[in-house]
Amino acid sequence: xxxxxxxxxxxxxxxxxxxxxxxxxxxxxxxxxxxxxxxxxxxxxxxxxxxxxxxxxxxxxxxxxxxxxxxxxxxxxxxxxxxxxxxxxxxxxxxxxxxxxxxxxxxxxxxxxxxxxxxxxxxxxxxxxxxxxxxxxxxxxxxxxxxxxxxxxxxxxxxxxxxxxxxxxxxxxxxxxxxxxxxxxxxxxxxxxxxxxxxxxxxxxxxxxxxxxxxxxxxxxxxxxxxxxxxxxxxxxxxxxxxxxxxxxxxxxxxxxxxxxxxxxxxxxxxxxxxxxxxxxxxxxxxxxxxxxxxxxxxxxxxxxxxxxxxxxxxxxxxxxxxxxxxxxxxxxxxxxxxxxxxxxxxxxxxxxxxxxxxxxxxxxxxxxxxxxxxxxxxxxxxxxxxxxxxxxxxxxxxxxxxxxxxxxxxxxxxxxxxxxxxxxxxxxxxxxxxxxxxxxxxxxx
Numbered sequence: 127x128x129x130x131x132x133x134x135x136x137x138x139x140x141x142x143x144x145x146x147x148x149x150x151x152x153x154x155x156x157x158x159x160x161x162x163x164x165x166x167x168x169x170x171x172x173x174x175x176x177x178x179x180x181x182x183x184x185x186x187x188x189x190x191x192x193x194x195x196x197x198x199x200x201x202x203x204x205x206x207x208x209x210x211x212x213x214x215x216x217x218x219x220x221x222x223x224x225x226x227x228x229x230x231x232x233x234x235x236x237x238x239x240x241x242x243x244x245x246x247x248x249x250x251x252x253x254x255x256x257x258x259x260x261x262x263x264x265x266x267x268x269x270x271x272x273x274x275x276x277x278x279x280x281x282x283x284x285x286x287x288x289x290x291x292x293x294x295x296x297x298x299x300x301x302x303x304x305x306x307x308x309x310x311x312x313x314x315x316x317x318x319x320x321x322x323x324x325x326x327x328x329x330x331x332x333x334x335x336x337x338x339x340x341x342x343x344x345x346x347x348x349x350x351x352x353x354x355x356x357x358x359x360x361x362x363x364x365x366x367x368x369x370x371x372x373x374x375x376x377x378x379x380x381x382x383x384x385x386x387x388x389x390x391x392x393x394x395x396x397x398x399x400x401x402x403x404x405x406x407x408x409x410x411x412x413x414x415x416x417x418x419x420x421x422x423x424x425x426x427x428x429x430x431x432x433x434x435x436x437x438x439x440x441x442x443x444x445x446x447x448x449x450x451x452x453x454x455x456x457x458x459x460x461x462x463x464x465x466x467x468x469x470x471x472x473x474x475x476x477x478x479x480x481x482x483x484x485x486x487x488x489x490x491x492x493x494x495x496x497x498x499x500x501x502x503x504x505x506x507x508x509x510x511x512x513x514x515x516x517x518x519x520x521x522x523x524x525x526x527x528x529x530x531x532x533x534x535x536x537x538x539x540x541x542x543x544x545x546x547x548x549x550x551x552x553x554x555x556x557x558x559x560x561x562x563x564x565x566x567x568x569x570x571x572x
Contacts, residue, residue, distance in 0.1 A: 176276025446541025
């Protein structure tokens with residue numbers, strides 16, 4: 127059963143009827159979940175190591191051996207949030223550790239996909255729900271990422287949960303009580319995301335602000351906003367407390383300066399593969415060791431005093447951020463992307479002629495076309511939703527905010543296509559809106 131719905135511009139969109147849609151929104155992520163479980167069973171150890179998998183496993187070992195306040199450098203250099211979350215699985219069973227982890231991560235991803243699309247299905251954007259569910263559930267990199275030891279897909283699930291809560295609240299007759307309740311749950315999911323990857327603290331600050339502006343009024347906005355921020359900071363604050371007790375440093379991690387340093391310099395292009403010498407940052411203290419905060423300050427000063435070089439780096443980092451997962455344009459730390467195990471591009475490159483094709487002009491043309499195409503679809507989807515009546519504008523802004531800020535943070539650190547994975551659930555939402563807009567315009571023209 128299906129029916130036509132007339133949009134604001136007069137175009138008719140064919141969508142699945144209410145009852146059928148509700149079934150599909152459960153069925154699609156459930157099927158994808160079962161496929162991931164079957165895949166997990168057929169993988170040695172039950173899953174794969176992500177880009178930083180060994181570091182997270184070392185962190186788990188440190189917790190197992192020395193407890194919550196373990197002072198191993200791996201727990202202070204990298205954020206200890208993700209190792210803390212997966213520590214209980216290892217404590218239960220070292221042999222079944224990965225199986226339990228990927229089961230929970232995969233189930234969480236399936237539920238967050240369902241919850242987001244269900245929330246959308248109850249609004250005037252319901253025509254998007256079915257396609258969004260398909261695109262998110264069966265996106266190879268994002269979906270199979272739940273079978274890897276890494277924070278990327280779990281953070282993507284947290285962001286989808288936060289957006290779904292915001293949509294539910296904004297679709298209702300929002301009052302002060304509902305706004306406070308919603309922002310508490312929203313703050314929790316952002317707290318969990320920031321616990322695993324601290325850069326999402328900035329994303330949460332802006333996202334919650336946009337939600338509060340639309341859901342509250344007057345002095346109540348300040349109260350609701352502060353509630354959201356307090357809840358969001360709870361888990362990251364736990365990391366700071368842990369590090370103070372463990373190593374005497376009031377910080378979440380100490381790798382920000384090093385990461386920023388990798389992405390800055392006179393000759394480098396802003397990726398992990400540094401070209402030329404690093405910026406010489408010196409300590410202001412008598413101690414010869416340069417602190418992480420001093421490196422951050424030093425790099426920011428370099429950016430401010432080298433605007434042309436900064437603009438050049440920003441261009442290259444943007445290309446890297448949006449680059450394909452493989453091919454001549456790919457740049458980043460996704461060599462362990464599960465998708466590459468079955469990607470036809472990887473298979474073609476195994477032959478000499480195939481490698482020449484992929485690495486040559488044809489491959490570069492296709493890669494840049496893919497890169498520009500996904501950005502174009504995202505922008506088209508954003509503006510399509512932004513112009514719609516009802517929730518369209520609000521959903522467009524809320525979905526685009528994490529995507530835009532993830533890209534912005536990349537400009538200040540390093541260019542890496544892996545950094546866009548946590549926001550892929552939201553970028554796919556916008557890209558689906560763009561694809562359906564093109565389809566409707568094409569249908570109308572024909």
